Amino acid sequence: MMPNFTKYLLIIISFLLIHDNIQAQVEAKQSSIKGKVLDEDKVLLPYLLVNLHLAKDSTLVESAQTDESGIFLFSKIPFGTYYTEIELIGYEKNISCAFTLDTGRLNINLGEVFLKTIIKQLNTVDIKAKKPPIESRDGKLIINVSASPLAAGSTAMEILSRVPGVALDNVGNVSLRGKPSVSIMIDGKLTHLSPVQLANLLRTTSGNTIQTIEIISNPSAKYDATGTGGIVNIILKKNTSFGTNGTLTFGGGIGKYYKSDAGIILNHRSRAFNVFGNYNYANNKQYENLFLMRSTKATNDITLFDQIAKGVSSRKNNSYKAGIDYFINDNNTIGFITNGYVNNYDGTNKLNTIIGSQPGKIDSTVIGQNSFIGQYKSQSYNLNYKSVLDTAGQELNVDLDFSQVRNTENAYYNNDFYDAVGLSFRLPFIFRNITPSKIKILTGKLDYVLPLANKMKVEAGIKSSDVNTDNDFRSEQRVGETWVNNESQSNRFFYKENVNAAYVNLHKDFNSTSLQIGLRTELTHTEGKSITLQEKVVRNYIDFFPSLSINQTLSKNKVISISYSRRIDWPDYQSLNPFVYYVDLYTLSQGNPAIKPQYANSFEINYNHKKMNISFGYIKTKDVITTTLLTDTVKKTILLYEQNLAYRRTFSATISRPITLTGWWTTNNNVTLYNSCFASPELMGMPFKSEKTTLELSTIHTFKFSSTVNAELSANYTSSQVYGTYIAKPIYGLDLGVNKSFASERANIKLGINDLFDQRQIKIKSAIPAQDYQLNQKQESRIFRITFTYHFGSNTIKANRDRSNSSTSEQSRVKSGG
Incomplete structure (x- = not known):
């Protein structure tokens, strides 16, 4: 029904636009x-x-x-x-x-x-107006992070977890108003990552560098079609006409372990050139405790597992960016940017697995001493040309990009076995996994904007990308003093992908109505090849992604908008690799080369009345990509496996309202209610359906004590919710921050306390009746931070051009480390 509805709607709208344009041409004046x-x-x-x-x-x-x-x-x-x-x-x-x-x-x-x-003027104190913590405009929810003392020293992941309507699960999945598969953008650069990759990337992005966060529920056809749950765009700080300036940042924090971070931003602008760059370093050591209780049943045989894991990890992240813009004349600019990161990770994990046939009875115990070490490197290059063709606003943008990523991960597992009385009954089982990977991405895109008569504008563009990945997974077992290759667990996997895309957007303004209609098409060719298994999966198909947005101004303070988009999510590159990866001796994960992309149709209605925003949304996703937990009753293991469920459906309603209580006390409040349902005709041999209604509450209180001192208190609560094949229990927390500026606002000190009462922890259980598991995960979340920032040089420097490169969607599916 939907394709016919869309087709007829497009015909009607096109007729109205053509008729209006003809009328305009015959008017004489x-x-x-x-x-x-x-x-x-x-x-x-x-x-x-x-x-x-x-x-x-x-x-x-x-x-x-x-x-x-x-x-x-x-x-x-x-x-x-x-x-x-x-x-x-x-x-x-x-x-x-x-x-x-x-x-x-x-x-x-x-x-x-x-x-x-x-x-x-108030008692001889100059008070300058500041942006509110949250704004709603242009179809976006905008969070002004830079004004918040809670952002200082925090990572992008910690900040994102406090954004109204945004939720992160235990492994980094991001959902927006109950809709998973959200694309993360940084300065307009898409980062559609696997959960672990996304968590790693967000941990490497310092909150000191973030200006705003934009929430885009239904993006237009100009954006890459990936991201069925919408887009979260993280905008980084930029310097603002001519001269030289910069910003220095130093910070430290303490939870159970010390943390530190530092960064520098530099910008120089002359009449013909703009040179800019930044470097950021972060050293973050933290703990994580995990408790997993599960049982497996084979015929009448029941085995109970109680696992207690205590881990400590250290991440040392280095990221950098450098570029130059050359202003050929007032209308033409050419620029070059290179950026990259070198992130190092190491960690240890002590895991006790108690095995028994009934509660309270210990038959055996496995003690694992596991260690992990990894390095993640990336280097990318972007060449950009922008031309303003006339004063009416006709523009041309061209981007060429090349990126190369090299990741290395080594994991060592040492397992000792003890019987019911604590005596060793077999030799230790020692093995290791070595997983180097190489990824090369080459992309190019062209965007064109053409203003027309009658307040019409056309945007069009093309894009081509070519991706090659090489994953060489090696598993080795220690026999005596020798490491022996385990051929049954080792695998080399190549993946190639070529996508050619084109889009067109038509924007039309009427007296009190604005209309945008767009269409994006993508022609895709993929090849996944396992050298070890001699298996090859090839796919070729073409997809169409329409989008529609209508905004109606009812009065000065009342605006209503309706939007629709069709979008897609691809599995990340590593999820297509069929190798088996050990989390521990009894917990494994495996990729799936047969996994299909998921498609979503999303609708949203927004109503703005003065400062209040009300929205209603509906999204249905076909072939939804889901991490399922499968139990092997013979080996007594549990397998994390990516596969497609039939669909996911979500209804949502959101109310956002800022309230000014006094001249020095303002609040921003957000209430979201959504119902999510996952279903499949067959999962583990029987039909599957899981449905739950969730309530999200968020409130931010800002206290302005003087022109140089302000504080912020943030609290959020999320009730129980469903994520595919498991259910997450409620999660909540409270954050507090204070900000003091001095030296004519060039210097700034921010104090922050995240999770003041140390309440944030993730608890999940199975949504599949045939499975029995419960997991509690507590990461280090109560952290005290202090950050010092100093701005030097001119205060009126023109910002380096805000542009995204052409390979952001492809780079986002790469493991970034951290």
Whole structure:
């Protein structure tokens, strides 16, 4: 039914657009109103809303947005007397003098419009307006991280776990309002990762470098089609006209173990060049305790397992970025960026496995002394060319990218066996896994923007990517003093992928309505080949991904929007490798080369009334990729296995509301209620269905004690929820932070306490009746942090260009380490 509905809707909308365009061409008179918006320091203000009102009764006639050069344009406006109104948080409202459009004055140029910073005098203290913690605009929920003292010293993963509507499970799965498979972007660069890879990447991203986090539920066709649950875009800080400046950051923290981090950002801008770079280092040692209770049943034989694991890990992360932009002229820029990371990881894990045939009875015990060491390296290069073809906003962007990743992971397992009375009854079982991998990614993309008459705009683009991976998994068992290759557990796996994509977006503004309709198509060829098993899986197919967004302004303070998109999620490269990886002697994971991509149709309605936002969503995902836990009743093991379930369906409702309690106390509050259902006609030999309704509560309180001191308290609660084949119990926590600035706001000290009462822990149990397991995982979460930041140099430096490269979607499916 959905394809027919979409087809007819596209026909109707296309007819309306064509009819409107024809009408416009026959109208004889053309009129326009334009201007350029800047702040008092003459810094351009792009992407800012400008409202046009009738002077006689202040009726809102139309709204326009400034482009990259701060220019706004109203065209084909009826004759009459008008004024413009511009509002921006932190600036005084700007209302222009009245002006008249008539036959003698068809085109009006308001020239440069300046916005002044708000400065209120209160007991001789200057108070400048600051951005609120959470905003909702342009179909996005925006979290202003840089203003929060809780961000200092934290990692992106810790910050993301506190974002309203966002949840992370025990291995790093991100869900948005109950919708899993969320794509993570950094500066517009997609990071669609496996759970472990995503967790590693977020741990390497320092919270000191984050400016904002954007939540995009239904992205347009311009974005890569991957990410069925939506997109979370992490925007990093950038310097802002000419000269040199930078930022130094030093921080430390303590939980059970000490942590440290440091970073530097540098930027130099001249008339023709912009040179920029940054480096960040983090040393994080932490503990993790895990308790797993499970049972296996074979005929009348029941075996009970109680596992207690205590682990300590250390991550030393180094990330860097350097680039240069050359401004050929006012309209053409060419730039080059290189970035990468070198992340080192090591850890130890002591695991006690108590085995018995009934509760309280010990038949045997296995004590594992396991150690892990890994290094993750990446280097990528991006060449970008941008051309502004005319003053109307016609643009061309070209990106070429090459990336190379090398990962090495070594795991050593030493298992000792004891009987019921604690005596050794067999020789230790010692083995190791060595898993080097190499990945090369070559991509190119072209994006084009064409403004048309009648407030229409067309965006179009093409992209091609080529990916090659080589995973060489080697398992060796120690016999005496010699390591012997275990051929049955070793495997070499090659994967090739080529995707060619094209998209078109059509945007049209009516008087109080805006419409965007888009279509993306992807032609895909993949090959997965196991050299050891002599198995090969080849796939070729073409996919279409439509998107639609309608925004209707009901009044000055009321806006309603409706959006739809079809999206896809690919399995990450390592999940396609059929090798068996040991978590411990009785817990294994295995890739699945036959796993298929999942497809989702997503709908959302948003209603904004003044500061309150209400949204309703529905998403259904076909062939949903799910990590299932399969029990081997013979070997008594449990296997983590990626496979496709038939579907996932989620209904959601969200209410967000900021409240000002006093002049110094403001709050942002978010309530989300969603119902998720996973189902498959067959799983472990029987039909499977798991459904649960979940409540998420989030509140952020900001206290402004003076112009230089503020504090923040954040609390969140998530009730029990379902993730595929397991159910997670409620999780909650409280965070507190204080911020003090001095030296004319160039220096800053932030104190933060994450998980003040040490309550955050993950508890899950099986959603499959035939399985019996319960897992409790407690990571080090109560951490006290102090961070010092100092800004030096000019305060008015033009930021390096914010651009994403063409290989971000492909790089995101690579294990980043950390």
